Amino acid sequence: MISWDRVLVVALRVVRQLKRDRRTIGMITLAPVFLMVLFGYALSGEMSGVRLGIVDVGADGEVRDHLTSVKDFEILHLGSESDAEKMISEGRLSGAVVMGKTFMRVLLDASSPQVAGLITSEAGAALQKAGDAKENTREGLLLSPASPGSYMEMKQQILPARPVMEIRYVYGYDLEMMDSVGPAVLGLVVFFFTFLMAAISFLRERTLGTLEKFMVSPLTRLEMIAGYLAGFSLFSLIQSATTLLVVIFVFGVPMRGSVLTAFLVILLLGGAALTLGSLLSNFARSEFQVVQFIPVVILPQTVLSGVWWPVQSIPASVRPISYLLPLTYSSDALRQVMLKGASIGDIIYPDLAFLAGFFIITLAAAIAMLNRKVG
């Protein structure tokens, strides 16, 4: 039988210890805010100050006008293509567009794919505009005196029809990057801090000798871990509350579902991080070795669990790993709750089910490991 009194005693002790550690408290509450602000600006998708060279050898006005109107570019007019090449290789230009009457050459620096992508797409857009303008001119020549009412009809008869794209969002609206990343980062932050704190705390119990003392006391291993869960949950809630406030009020990410449902997901994820941390602490001899878990445990999750880009964009050969990571499920669940307004019932499978399963399995393994260490 589990004694809730003893669980409470452990929880109270954990809270007392953390409360005294001002710096950790600061890290827990302010680091997520700092990270979100940082991510928010880095991910806004806006570039500026991209230095683009233009070599104009008799281009259409539309092409030049479009490129100079893009506010992300800082335009430099150059005399020759070789000047442009030289400046790109010296790093003074991010790229250049050589425009003639019948051709366009785009010179790029491949070291930054995002910048190269921006230049390519804007150059393409410029060509498109020039093409549209020409077409209109041609249409104008063909149909100039016609009445405006019959214009579309006639155009459809004479010119080959172009497909028309129509965009409809099934839920939400035109979401910005932050709207999708915010809920997932919320999970990432809670997972990261809880995992690290749990691994270090359990390691300390072992090196201080208190773990051995517990083994010879009425406290059971389950009660000990439950006490930690209760104590850490309080901090996970504070942490997610501050992060949520920033995500919602600073970045305007919608909160369509219930905050309580979001907290439930976070608590389940925090529980999984805690049991995983306590399990892995068995494989570390020092705090330094705990820190070495970050590239092994945390980094793969940040890359593979759909926090920044969708799981669908991860190569199929690696994707099965994504489906074993708790953050994959918390990211999905938190997005559904915040953006779609999903209720508990909507996310119970697979998200909550996986998180609960992961928690129970790591809990059982952590308890078994505590037993083994002693026997």
Added chain:
Amino acid sequence: MISSKYAGPAVFARKISKRFGKLQVLKNLDIKIPNATTYCLLGPNGSGKTTFIRAIVGLIGLDGGDLRVLGEPVKGVAGLYSRIGYMTQHKALYPDLTLQENLEFFAGLYGIRGLAARKRIDELLDMVDLKPHRGRLAGDLSGGMYQRLSLACTLIHEPELLLLDEPTVGVDPRLRQTFWDYFNRLTSQGATILITTHLMDEAERCRLVGYMRDGRLEAQGSPDELKSLAGLKPDLQLWMQDESASYSAASLLADHGFSARVEEGAVRVELASESQAAEVLRLVKPLDLRMHEPTLSQAFLKLGEADR
């Protein structure tokens, strides 16, 4: 207060053995620790003392033999944890909690709360002389103070069986006396205390001493019994007027069947017991004299030699 529910030996080990890899740490060890006594386990490093204590509390499983704790087979020792106090060589405290908070935490683990906890904590802080420091962080304490707090945390639930691994390292002599007075009070109330130590004068204070060596119990008895087992006897040192008086006194004593010799200008006479001193003083009249009691460390040195 402590009142033992069990009258038999507190710990009873028969032919217990434990192997770690290739190393046989306990070799058919036999030990019986009676109830309501102070028992000191002495022995060189690696003799198996700590392994034995860890086996008693069930932290390591045995390969063979029979081990009973407070009358129960060691398999069921988990059910006895509320009656056992265990102080490891690690001090097992939280440096980021105050003394009071550390004690409250351990009290809570044993279900001691509220007024009972406050009274008990006051009493223990008094005993270990740390009352003025109760609000300090344990991490700020000196080594000896840390040790005392660790002992207080171990005693919080008034255990019937106390297992103390090197409990008085770094504790000053005056306070050590306080500890021993407290230990004696506990045993008079029925508690059993098992101590390991390297300090012989500490062992002298125990009612029983066991000498472990190489995974076996080499000798067990009261400190006096062990000394006589090692063949050690008290001796008397006599200072005479001058050297010639010393030599004549020595030969006179030898004529009466005493083993006597002149050493560093004084006569040394071996006694079978302290009562023989009166007989010696009837034969010779020294200017000054001193009685030398054998020490436990002499006894163990002797026992160790015999073993080799």
